[in-house]
Amino acid sequence: MTEPLPRDIARRFPRAMVRLRARLRAESEPSDMRWTWSQISTLNRIAEEGPTTVSALAVAEHVRPQSMAETVAALRREGLVTAKSDPTDGRKSLMSVTPAGRKLLMNIRPIREAWLEAAIEQHLTPAERRTLLEAADLMERLADS
Amino acid sequence: MTEPLPRDIARRFPRAMVRLRARLRAESEPSDMRWTWSQISTLNRIAEEGPTTVSALAVAEHVRPQSMAETVAALRREGLVTAKSDPTDGRKSLMSVTPAGRKLLMNIRPIREAWLEAAIEQHLTPAERRTLLEAADLMERLADS
DNA sequence: CGGATATCAGACCTACTGACATTG
């Protein structure tokens, strides 16, 4: 195989994301909408990085603080995340995952993820599955580069 | 390498998409917003599949006809797509790409794509680039499965 | 006072659902 040009990848990859994302949305049902991917990604981030602030989360997830505040507010309303004041800095409010939040991260499998899992099971070879998993790593690396 | 479980991929891949998508959005500027990815993906689809209807596009892109109608309306407002009545079926309105639309598809490279291209260039090895390009194919295959 | 953090208010984008007119 010849070496693919970064330009070609940059053109085709977003299109693939648009289409897979649309299909995932189409396969979801209103009940799945209880947790959005932004929420799950953020919950994962809080779980990984320990008590942290909305501002730090906003930087990590590449959104504005106001946007992240809304995502975190939803997680708090659902009891997945708790906040406590930073004793050393009165401006900061430190977010932590609650036991309910950890349990959710362990058990979550909404319908659209189940659909994706089934699609992978049915349509991809083991080699192709490895490719997809490696690509997930590369995507996160690019996102944080 | 052991065989990755579809379930693990189904968990991690959406998270990678959320994060890369957010970074791409963060790297875009208002001027890029002239064309959304949904519009470009749809324009590509019309170019590939020749004159076609809004309903058929909606099925292909996995969105509701009303949503696709709005996307196509934007493309028509910008002169990238033209509509003509189907002479054999008065209900149908057939969409085609205009010369301006084809020119755009040839030349488009908004800032966020340029950012992605540069990030791939700087941070990924040739083997990793191949992985990403293969993943794009797999993602489209899953989307249409 | 300047910088960082958080929050409130308003806007927009893109998807959705529901209702309806037109055509086959």
Add this chain to the structure above:
DNA sequence: CCAATGTCAGTATGTCTGATATCC
């Protein structure tokens, strides 16, 4: 009359920008 196509209206979500209060 029913199915398919397209359009209009209203809603929800997640993002944005701008303005403001609080704390270091």
